[in-house]
Amino acid sequence: MREIHVEQIENTVAELLIRANKVLPSDLRDCICAGECAETEALPKKIMGTLLENLDAATELDVPICQDTGMAVLFIEVGQDVHIVGGSFEDAVNRGVAKGYTEGLLRKSVVRDPLDRVNTEDNTPGIIHTRIVDGDKIRITAAPKGFGSENMSQMHMFTPSANKEDLMNFVVDVVRQAGGNPCPPMVVGVGFGGDFEYCAYLAKKALCRPVSVRNANPVYKEMEDELLKRVNALSIGPQGFGGRTTALAVNIETAPTHIAGLPAAVNIGCHVTRHATAVL
16 A cells, blocks of 8 residues: 655646646647648638747746636546545645646636636636546646637537437537637547536546547547548638638547437637646
8 A cells, every 4th residue: 555645646736737737738739830831821820820939938938828727627546555645635636726826826717606706716626537546656637628618618418329420510510619719729529428427528538638649449530530620621720710720639538328328528628728647
């Protein structure tokens, strides 16, 4: 049994949220570079170049990539041979959220209640997804999620009669309806299967997969590739001003489901689909 103190969890969460908000994953930056090269019209090419300049400026000035530093989403895998000591696990995670957003000077965007809209002043609570896995380590992925893109996400409960084309049409239509609102070029996270809430979890989790990695199942890899082509054919383009680069990637995650249903969810990520991971 390996002991991990809650203070280590708290500090790691804080560090990951700050890092994710300031440094974009390198493979996603490479996609933006490739998108700039692919654009043939002056305006979309200029916009893609400006996005790259913004990433460089954030690094140089040590400031967030985007002013919407998001709601803190944490995917945490806890090894079953870990003994967490020193206090409450969830309290430690939320202290880490508060520490990261306060010490990192990140915008605090969480309100305590959907209706009274009073700001919690420290961006807590975070959205915490915890799994118990084999081993004696804790793996934490922080994925701060801005709501310009989150608001454009959708889910649908299909019946089992739905086919692959129905699912792809749904994904493309969600992107079409989103238009320029989610600050494209976007990353499109897709979840198929599970139940009502789990397919949405899969779509969010898909946004944390590196855009350089395709689904291991050939069927879904083919769907990812085809969906990216169809989405880019919409010509929404960078920031909605037209062009070839509406999306940088489409990532699909799947799970077993019930014989009577086929849940589907699309979680849209903006061009700064942020995430950072550490293992304790």
